[in-house]
Amino acid sequence: MPPTEAQATQSPPYFGEVCKLVRYRLWRAKKPTISREHLTRLRANLSLKPPPSLSALLFPITKHAPPLPESLADRLCQPQELVGETLSDSPAIKCRKNAFPEVVCDYLAAGAAPLLKPAEIFDPGLGRTRQDPYRQSLVATLPDGVMDLVLWAIKDRMARLAGASYAQGEPLSMLAYRPGDHYKSHYDYLSDDDGIASDDLAQRGQRIATALIRLNQEFTGGDTVFPRLETRWSGVRGDALTFTNTLPDLRGDPRTLHKGEPVETGMKILVSFWLREHA
Ligand SMILES: O=C(O)CCC(=O)C(=O)O
Numbered sequence: 001m002p003p004t005e006a007q008a009t010q011s012p013p014y015f016g017e018v019c020k021l022v023r024y025r026l027w028r029a030k031k032p033t034i035s036r037e038h039l040t041r042l043r044a045n046l047s048l049k050p051p052p053s054l055s056a057l058l059f060p061i062t063k064h065a066p067p068l069p070e071s072l073a074d075r076l077c078q079p080q081e082l083v084g085e086t087l088s089d090s091p092a093i094k095c096r097k098n099a100f101p102e103v104v105c106d107y108l109a110a111g112a113a114p115l116l117k118p119a120e121i122f123d124p125g126l127g128r129t130r131q132d133p134y135r136q137s138l139v140a141t142l143p144d145g146v147m148d149l150v151l152w153a154i155k156d157r158m159a160r161l162a163g164a165s166y167a168q169g170e171p172l173s174m175l176a177y178r179p180g181d182h183y184k185s186h187y188d189y190l191s192d193d194d195g196i197a198s199d200d201l202a203q204r205g206q207r208i209a210t211a212l213i214r215l216n217q218e219f220t221g222g223d224t225v226f227p228r229l230e231t232r233w234s235g236v237r238g239d240a241l242t243f244t245n246t247l248p249d250l251r252g253d254p255r256t257l258h259k260g261e262p263v264e265t266g267m268k269i270l271v272s273f274w275l276r277e278h279a
Pocket residue numbers: 175183188222223224225258259260261270272
């Protein structure tokens with residue numbers, strides 16, 4: 001997903017930071033760049049026979065999710081038995097080891113890095129989002145307009161791990177936490193005390209589930225913690241965590257309160273995906 005010309009010329013300062021980290025990891029793994037070898041591995045993982053054209057497969061931007069009749073996502077992630085661990089039965093919280101290959105983590109991190117900007121939270125008083133110490137990190141949101149086939153496949157895979165369809169998803173977000181960054185305790189389900197979310201809720205329903213992928217592991221601190229359930233998730237690169245946000249009657253489940261603990265050293269990079277009741 002190459003940046004647009006405007007993004008390339010206006011890269012925020014932390015763009016370099018994330019790219020450096022991705023390049024360093026690739027160098028340590030003796031992979032010079034995200035290029036031919038990665039693309040070849042992606043092609044092998046996709047096992048399209050024969051692929052129409054590798055670059056046409058990876059980089060076209062598709063405004064709408066293409067049909068995935070042959071389960072592109074399963075191929076992307078090499079068929080394998082996923083080892084899962086249930087952290088909580090109710091609400092359902094599951095982690096899966098090695099759910100995404102490292103090349104996919106790198107592809108996503110490198111692709112989203114140019115879009116990183118400071119995270120914001122919604123301020124009902126102002127009627128808009130603003131930066132707040134409650135949520136301190138960088139966020140890159142990937143709207144449909146920047147999605148290529150691989151990113152759709154990742155979305156599809158994440159949705160299915162969470163028991164939903166990618167069409168129910170909101171845009172993917174990549175979160176990058178620097179030392180000291182955190183996301184204090186919050187719920188992912190929407191509340192509508194002030195009526196601001198009512199149109200959105202009427203249209204798409206509640207945020208029923210969340211899926212997270214750890215894109216790296218070169219950091220300390222930063223666990224994802226559910227204080228009311230006394231459970232936490234560290235995970236390593238490629239691991240996924242899914243959890244439900246709602247009760248059976250689709251009201252928000254307050255037991256799902258969770259937070260991203262402060263990062264101590266290094267940079268934590270994570271992908272987050274929220275799933276709604278309706279497409
Ligand atoms: O950073 C984390 O560990 C949690 C992220 C999170 O809570 C969210 O995206 O809703």
